[in-house]
Amino acid sequence: xxxxxxxxxxxxGTPDIAGTPDVAGPPDTPAVPDTPEAPHAPRAPDAxxxxxxxxxxxxxxHAARVRPYLATALFxxxxxxxxxxxxxxxxxxxxxxxxxxxxxxxxVEELAGVWVHEVSHLLRDHHGRSDRVxxxxxxxxxxxxxxxxxxxxxxxxxxxxxxxxxxPEGAVMPETLALPEGELMEDYLRQFRLGPRxxxxxxxxxxxxxxxxxxxxxxxxxxxxxxxxxxxxxVRFRVAQGxxxxxxxxxxxxxRWAREAFQPPQPWRDLLGAAVRSAASGSGAGEDYTYGRPSxxxxxxxxxxxxxxxxxxxxxxxxxxxxxxxGDDELGSALREVAAISRAVGGRRDLITVLPxxxxxxxxxxxxxxxxxxxxxxxxxxLRTGFARALRRGPRPDVIVVLxxxxxxxxxERPPCRTVVGLFPRQSSSSSWDEDDPDYVPDSPxxxxxxxxxxxxxxxx
Amino acid sequence: MSTHARSxxxxxxxxxxxxxxxxxxxxLLALLRDxxxxxxxxxxxxxxxxxxxADLPVLLWGEPGIGKTAALTQLAASLDLPLTTxxxxxxxxxxxxxxxxxGDDPAEQGVPMAPPDWAVRLVRAGRGLxxxxxxxxxxxxxxxxxxxxxxxxxxxxxxxxxGVRIVAAAxxxxxxxxGWELSPPLANRFVHxxxxxxxxxxxxxxxxxWPRATLPRLDPERLPxxxxxxxxxxxxxxxxxxxxxxxxxxxxxxxxxxxxxxRSWEMTLCLIAxxxxxxxxxxxxxxxxxxxxxxGPGLELLAGLDRIDLPDPEVLLADPQSAALxxxxxxxxxxxxxxxxxxxxxxxxxxxxxxxxxxVRAVETGxxxxxxxxxxxxxxxxxxxxxxxxxxxxxxxxxxLSRRADRAAARTAVAAPAGR
Numbered sequence: 092x093x094x095x096x097x098x099x100x101x102x103x104g105t106p107d108i109a110g111t112p113d114v115a116g117p118p119d120t121p122a123v124p125d126t127p128e129a130p131h132a133p134r135a136p137d138a139x140x141x142x143x144x145x146x147x148x149x150x151x152x153h154a155a156r157v158r159p160y161l162a163t164a165l166f167x168x169x170x171x172x173x174x175x176x177x178x179x180x181x182x183x184x185x186x187x188x189x190x191x192x193x194x195x196x197x198x199v200e201e202l203a204g205v206w207v208h209e210v211s212h213l214l215r216d217h218h219g220r221s222d223r224v225x226x227x228x229x230x231x232x233x234x235x236x237x238x239x240x241x242x243x244x245x246x247x248x249x250x251x252x253x254x255x256x257x258x259p260e261g262a263v264m265p266e267t268l269a270l271p272e273g274e275l276m277e278d279y280l281r282q283f284r285l286g287p288r289x290x291x292x293x294x295x296x297x298x299x300x301x302x303x304x305x306x307x308x309x310x311x312x313x314x315x316x317x318x319x320x321x322x323x324x325x326v327r328f329r330v331a332q333g334x335x336x337x338x339x340x341x342x343x344x345x346x347r348w349a350r351e352a353f354q355p356p357q358p359w360r361d362l363l364g365a366a367v368r369s370a371a372s373g374s375g376a377g378e379d380y381t382y383g384r385p386s387x388x389x390x391x392x393x394x395x396x397x398x399x400x401x402x403x404x405x406x407x408x409x410x411x412x413x414x415x416x417x418g419d420d421e422l423g424s425a426l427r428e429v430a431a432i433s434r435a436v437g438g439r440r441d442l443i444t445v446l447p448x449x450x451x452x453x454x455x456x457x458x459x460x461x462x463x464x465x466x467x468x469x470x471x472x473x474l475r476t477g478f479a480r481a482l483r484r485g486p487r488p489d490v491i492v493v494l495x496x497x498x499x500x501x502x503x504e505r506p507p508c509r510t511v512v513g514l515f516p517r518q519s520s521s522s523s524w525d526e527d528d529p530d531y532v533p534d535s536p537x538x539x540x541x542x543x544x545x546x547x548x549x550x551x552x
Numbered sequence: 553m554s555t556h557a558r559s560x561x562x563x564x565x566x567x568x569x570x571x572x573x574x575x576x577x578x579x580l581l582a583l584l585r586d587x588x589x590x591x592x593x594x595x596x597x598x599x600x601x602x603x604x605x606a607d608l609p610v611l612l613w614g615e616p617g618i619g620k621t622a623a624l625t626q627l628a629a630s631l632d633l634p635l636t637t638x639x640x641x642x643x644x645x646x647x648x649x650x651x652x653x654x655g656d657d658p659a660e661q662g663v664p665m666a667p668p669d670w671a672v673r674l675v676r677a678g679r680g681l682x683x684x685x686x687x688x689x690x691x692x693x694x695x696x697x698x699x700x701x702x703x704x705x706x707x708x709x710x711x712x713x714x715g716v717r718i719v720a721a722a723x724x725x726x727x728x729x730x731g732w733e734l735s736p737p738l739a740n741r742f743v744h745x746x747x748x749x750x751x752x753x754x755x756x757x758x759x760x761x762w763p764r765a766t767l768p769r770l771d772p773e774r775l776p777x778x779x780x781x782x783x784x785x786x787x788x789x790x791x792x793x794x795x796x797x798x799x800x801x802x803x804x805x806x807x808x809x810x811x812x813x814x815r816s817w818e819m820t821l822c823l824i825a826x827x828x829x830x831x832x833x834x835x836x837x838x839x840x841x842x843x844x845x846x847x848g849p850g851l852e853l854l855a856g857l858d859r860i861d862l863p864d865p866e867v868l869l870a871d872p873q874s875a876a877l878x879x880x881x882x883x884x885x886x887x888x889x890x891x892x893x894x895x896x897x898x899x900x901x902x903x904x905x906x907x908x909x910x911x912v913r914a915v916e917t918g919x920x921x922x923x924x925x926x927x928x929x930x931x932x933x934x935x936x937x938x939x940x941x942x943x944x945x946x947x948x949x950x951x952x953l954s955r956r957a958d959r960a961a962a963r964t965a966v967a968a969p970a971g972r
Binding site for chain 2: 144145149155156163167168170198255316318326329
């Protein structure tokens with residue numbers, strides 16, 4: 092494994108040693124003088140078809156220089172020579188299988204692109220996500236896995252190349268399949284079938300690291316140089332941290348990945364449900380113990396004082412800010428969710444009040460009629476009036492649930508009941524989180540409210 | 553009934569005796585229960601055992617019906633502790649905080665808070681494993697009473713002896729019917745372990761062979777080293793990242809989970825020491841650490857542990873010929889960078905030459921591209937009067953590699969405007 096480097100002191104003459112360091116200086120002073128030497132010339136033609144490790148590693152070095160934030164991950168890959176792979180492939184244990192013939196016929200800059208492509212499969216956990224999709228949707232069989240590989244390639248290829256990194260010949264792009272750019276593997280997977288368009292991709296094989304299907308030529312979990320779960324997480328974490336620490340030089344796709352790598356977005360339904368449930372069943376609201384009336388057990392224990400369980404269904408007031416650019420379907424499903432949760436914790440229909448904070452409450456009316464929720468009030472655009480009206484009503488609510496896009500003044504004081512805010516991210520704010528408008532700061536809900544961000548897209552990742 | 557059956561059997565000896573229906577059922581049940589066990593590593597159980605051994609309250613999060621109770625039964629058996637299971641949801645708060653019993657003269661003697669029988673038995677035994685199951689379905693007042701039991705180890709007027717270990721179980725928020733959720737101060741006191749089932753284990757178990765985990769044993773000889781390592785790891789990280797000492801969970805996703813604070817860092821320190829003394833794998837340590845301070849800080853700590861495991865640059869410089877460099881590329885590069893950094897801090901000729909010898913060794917035993925950056929930096933540290941060691945010839949491969957990468961970069965730069 093080591094004979095190649097010491098045994099083949101190639102080209103450009105063994106540099107005179109004193110000069111060595113200066114020539115191989117920083118990457119921004121490339122040693123152009125000796126470019127005439129043909130880049131594709133097979134060097135050190137020892138055993139025919141042997142892996143040209145120098146070329147392979149020169150490509151990795153190039154990749155690490157143009158993508159410094161991926162260097163840790165690139166160097167963590169262990170290269171394994173394999174004649175069974177068409178090009179390069181990775182397995183889930185961070186081994187990279189390399190075809191010697193592919194290395195021979197590919198230029199250094201294209202190889203660098205392939206390195207980055209393969210390591211992206213691993214960083215983005217395509218094998219784990221493929222397994223999840225396969226399990227959830229019952230997609231089994233090599234054809235489905237090929238589809239996953241193609242979808243994963245689309246997710247990677249639309250934003251990793253360029254800026255010093257060459258796009259390899261024949262890389263699958265979303266437009267190859269007539270699909271839009273910038274989506275996730277799971278989204279692409281829904282949008283195409285194997286057919287004429289993908290005919291040319293049938294040979295494509297990025298290994299089990301890309302689609303989760305074990306290949307017989309892989310070394311498997313017990314082979315040498317595999318990374319354990321924890322080591323893989325550690326490498327991914329270091330890369331994510333490097334990107335979040337210096338977000339300037341990473342493209343948007345990678346920054347999004349780094350944000351979500353160890354904090355995947357959760358389905359808002361679960362979060363909103365948990366928030367409302369815990370607010371409605373917290374002490375002081377709903378069910379609780381009291382010493383007001385003797386317990387059923389009292390007869391058995393004559394001298395002890397036993398408390399008994401009293402139940403008071405929670406009163407929930409839903410304040411809806413309909414002034415924003417909130418879609419009817421989003422609002423409808425959020426409201427229905429709140430109603431369902433309130434019923435689940437024992438609320439009755441007459442204990443749920445809905446207070447729309449705008450004139451255009453067209454969606455709220457039909458929904459509430461369908462749900463049998465009494466609709467009170469109308470008019471007004473300021474959420475503070477919504478709060479005030481909710482609190483002014485007869486028996487005070489135990490929980491106020493606010494559905495809003497957040498572009499509104501908030502009460503300056505904490506209301507005397509629990510508050511849950513379902514926040515619809517504004518279309519403009521969701522895309523301006525970085526460069527569009529660096530000064531933009533959305534009005535954030537106050538700290539005393541529990542905030543659940545309601546995304547319109549289902550968070551499948 | 554049975555005599556009647558017997559008398560009939562004697563009447564007609566040709567037909568076999570009718571056994572009682574339940575006897576047949578019993579025989580079938582016996583067959584079904586006749587299962588064997590096989591040894592199998594189980595990192596969840598290992599992590600649980602270590603946390604219990606370290607006397608930290610553990611909270612198992614898991615969907616209903618995936619074997620949390622079975623795991624606890626096995627743990628109690630192997631630790632030789634009597635298991636007391638208390639299903640929280642069928643109790644009242646007074647069962648945990650004590651029932652007021654009105655005596656003869658309450659004004660004079662006060663009203664004692666009587667503990668329930670299981671607590672009395674636990675205290676009498678002096679040791680045991682208390683399993684608080686179904687925390688998630690208990691009403692809030694019961695949960696509040698239970699948390700006092702978990703945190704202060706008090707049941708009414710009784711204090712649980714130190715030999716009693718406490719484990720709780722809860723269903724995840726999404727599947728809990730009435731929203732059990734820990735407030736941040738309470739979440740901070742638990743070691744959170746996510747309990748999942750292993751598909752293979754379940755299938756094999758239903759086929760008749762259940763796993764038998766070999767539990768970690770603490771090695772008495774490793775104790776001082778384990779404490780030292782744990783202190784170095786935690787202090788090293790917190791020195792470099794003061795912001796990690798205390799960080800309240802800010803977003804909804806993280807609520808109710810582990811988060812870093814001085815208290816949870818102390819628990820982490822303790823758990824690292826236990827895992828090290830038991831010789832546990834990094835996976836086990838990862839479960840424990842991430843379950844105590846959360847994913848982000850936990851992963852940083854684990855990454856720091858990886859670095860602590862790396863060879864010391866000074867040791868490598870002292871004897872470059874027998875140096876063992878890590879196989880993994882990224883770690884190897886970290887080591888080489890460390891060596892060069894050490895030379896930069898104290899530039900002496902012998903150290904500089906030793907560093908070259910190390911780089912040569914790295915080129916001979918692994919991927920050459922890792923050596924390029926350290927070699928450049930090391931070369932820039934050269935003093936006027938230092939001669940270049942002859943062994944540097946062997947780095948020629950790495951140098952040409954670097955040039956090739958440079959040329960590729962130049963070509964890409966030329967091609968880029970046309971290509972994009």
